[in-house]
Amino acid sequence: MSSELAVEARGLGKRYALARQARATTLPERIAQLVRAPFGGDDETLWALRDVAFGIPAGSAVGVIGRNGAGKSTLLKILSRITPPTTGEVRLRGRVGSLLEVGTGFHPELTGRENIFLNGAILGMRRREVAQRFEAIVAFAEVERFLETPVKRYSSGMYVRLAFAVAAHLEPEILVVDEVLAVGDAEFQRKCLGKMGEVAGGGRTVIFVSHAMPAVSALTQRVLLLDHGACVFDGATAEGIARYRALQGGGAGRPGEYRAAGVTAAFGDGDDREDAPGPRNRVRAARVVTSDPGGVHRCGEPLAVEFDLDVPEPTSTLCFSCKLADAEERNIVHLWCFDAATRFRRQAGRYRLRFEVPRARLFLGRYTMRAFLSDRRTNAMYDEQHGICPFEVTMDGVTRDDYAWSAGDCTYLEGAEWVLERVGDAGAQRGRVAP
Amino acid sequence: MRAPPQEYANPPVLVIRPDSARTLGLVGDLWAFRDLLWSLADRDLRLRYRQTALGVAWVVLQPLLGALILTFVFGVVAGLSSDGVPYFRFTFASLAGWGLFAGVLTRASGALVQNAGLIGKVWFPRVVLPASVVPAALLDFAVAVAIVLVMGGMDGALGPGALLAPLWALGLALLAFGCGLVFAALMVSYRDVQHVLPVAMQLLLYASPVAYATSNIPAAWRGLFLLNPVATYLEGMRAALLGTPAPAARTVAVAAGITGAVLFAGQALFRRLERRFADVI
Structure with missing residues (x-):
């Protein structure tokens, strides 16, 4: 059964009407539009996603990367059933939990305890499930002392910790996560990453969108690289990241x-x-x-x-x-x-x-x-x-005998002096580590 | 322990297609997501009186003040008939029913737009949002009815007809919910609804026998007047709580028929538009 696909997408496409602002949102405007163009033919459209296909085996963690506007969020919204695709289909085997934003539905006036139950219900947990995991959620978020305090009095760090903690204890078979690691401090990010790794390690499927390449390479062996709505690469994470970098460089204008x-x-x-x-x-x-x-x-x-x-x-x-x-x-x-x-x-x-x-x-x-x-x-x-x-x-001009420079030797090269003595002998040799 | 419906708890395969519709109907969706419905209702109730000086006292004060105003305008100034019941008690009983209807309708209509943030970020059957306003409105209604019953008990006018009150309330709530589904779905695309609704509700308040009895309407117009199901339900509600004449079976049948039609049309329209909410809102 391990070869069974948890997620299977075929010919997936999503088209948006481009002139969203110009679209009629009041009745008179709509009527005026109908009079002008009764067949609605003048709408410009944009394919946010076009003909995307992939299969994800159960129990694996896959990263979705790409530049802004590449279609990553649209893909996640389709997978989490928020918006329907325009073309194609997705087959999902197992309960889907999605975390597209940390703290969706949190209400500032409610206390930490009240928000845990509310947010849990919004994310699709039963009250009973939330009650069972309540202790674990509170411990993970480290907010024991503030359970009866309205979250509007929380520091932003506490707020984010609590919000992620609820979502992290959702325990669906397929977890869809959008850029949640963009928030919180380094310590907390490490904790979140650990939690998501645990989810993936526990035989569940994780689909993970991020701009943070270290997180993507730490969590996944495989990535989908999206560009202009199309899936341009599907394979090993290291190569996917390299291609993403190349795309980014290309889009950034003249070098430097x-x-x-x-x-x-x-x-x-x-x-x-x-x-x-x-x-x-x-x-x-x-x-x-x-x-x-x-x-x-x-x-x-x-x-x-x-x-x-x-x-x-x-x-x-x-x-x-x-x-x-x-x-x-x-x-x-x-x-x-x-x-x-x-x-x-x-x-x-x-x-x-x-x-x-x-x-x-x-x-x-x-x-x-x-x-x-x-x-x-x-x-x-x-x-x-x-x-x-x-x-x-x-590394041109920085010479090193016997060994050629290779990527990954280090991240920053520091200069140093070296001194070499033979123990017991007088005198020493000196030299420099370049540059 | 109740197992959640199989479709949501652990679907063998969930297929998402451009045209795929949900498999559970209105009632099935609400039942499957009853915990969410309850959590949202609970949130609204908790928040309603937070940071108010008088707190829960407003549940009682609001209808009392409303009834006082209507009593003064229609009973004292205009001198209309109230079927022999003390005018204040008459308007208070009517307002209990009207409050249920108006509360469900207006809050359900705004429920999607007010929760736009949720709609864009999480999936759940959207019908849960308008439905989640019903418990709070029912609670208000229950409190108002209790007050009417206490007043009635003091006058010795309370009969076994009071047992029918929940049925009339059900009629009002279902009718309001049906209308609410229509307006909520339309408001996602057309915010005009937001502006039209208060005016329409005001109009309906005066076109329904809230501050006066139907017996004030000339007999020639009464048939037309009672095509408004709200009028029938309010008459019924007063019959139950105050012992005034009950509406005829025929008008009740008409009201029930209209309610069913509105509810059906409302949920059909809602379902049709539901999948586009996240893109438009």
Whole structure:
């Protein structure tokens, strides 16, 4: 029976009417539309998912990856019966539990205890089941002392822990999970991941959407890679992630550079004073200045990262930070500008921010940047960019005898001096570990 | 321990197709998801009087104040007949029935739009949402009826007819639920319903014998007037609680027929539109 497919999809497609905003939502509009186009032929449509087919054996964990808008959420919504497909069919063997959002149906005025029962019922558990697992849920969420407190008084961490805990104890045969690990602290994420691994290990099927590649590779051996609504890859996780990275790089524009939509000139090339700063604080452009042209950097050489920031609304706690992430989306370098005296906290305008790393020792591989423009006090995220400014690091010029460099040797290369002595003899040999 | 229906607990194979409909009917869905229905009703009840100074006292105060106003306007100022029952008790009994009808109808109509977040993120038979407003409305009704009975007991006017009250209440609740299904399903696409509904309810309040007895309607118009099933049920409710004349069997049959038709049409429309709710809401 182990070869039996728990999920089987054939020719799956979902079409949305594109002009959602323009669609009639009041009766007079609808009537006007009917008068204009009585056969409704002028609706533009978008295939969010098209002709997708796959089979997932019972007891396995499969990741669904792809860029934003690739159709991942649509696929999960069809699998969890929230929306019907336009074409094709899915066969599901076993009870499906879906967790598309942490804390769906939580009510801020209700206490922790009340919300556990309500949320459990919403996720499809019987009251009896919730009662049986109540202790385990509370222990997992670590909220014993706050059970009688309305969740509106919870910290965001407690809230998320409680919400995930209820869902994690759902115990369906097929668990469908969307990007829940995007929330919570590292400790909690590890716990969630452990719980999901346990579910998969226990013979149940897990379908897992995430942008967090470390989580995907830790949890799954197989991934479906979606792009523009089609399944472009179905196979081993490592290869799927590599292909996803390639897609992302392709979509991010010129190597080493990023420009916000509509920005044509930046960093002083052309007249960048022409375009208006816009109403909101944003990252206007970003670039990685690599040692070699074409977004190629030699390990150990100086590296600079530059940003054009539009700050029409300065705030006293405005923060900018960026991270350099490797191909598996692990953050390797973190740079920030949180200084209390920074001028963009007081004065509106366009700013150019430059970070200089004297010896950037990123290891062989492909990298992208993440940038965050936020307010520390209100937690407002003005701008958040992921996977921008793709660049590549080579080991050219960093020589090592006998062994060639290979990916995976390390994530960051540190320079060091070495000293070698023969025990009992006088004198020592000295050398350097590059770069 | 009751085992959940096989279809939901452990389906051998669940097939999702563009046109696949659910296999359980209205009643089957509600029964299979009774725990969710109860949890939602429980949530609404718990939240209703949280952060209010008078709390549960509002269950009693609301109909009392309503009855006072209607008594003043129709009984004192307009001087209409109330079939010989003290006017205040008359309007209070009517309002108990009307409150049940209006409460179920308006809250059921808004139930989908108010829970849009759930509809986009979790699957369950959507009919659970409008149905979950019924228990709270029934509770309000039960409290109001208890007050009427206490007032009646003091006057010594309470008869065995009171035992029929639940039947009239059932008629009102089912009729309101049927209408609620229609409006709830339409409101997902057309928020106009939200604006039309309060006006329509106001109109129906005056077109139904809530603040006056049907005997005030000229005999020539009475046949037409009683085509409104709400009128029949309210007359019945008062007959049960106050001992006024009961409606004729023929009008009761008409009201029951209309109720059945509305309920059937409501659930048919709801089912037809249900699968698109998540895409449109």
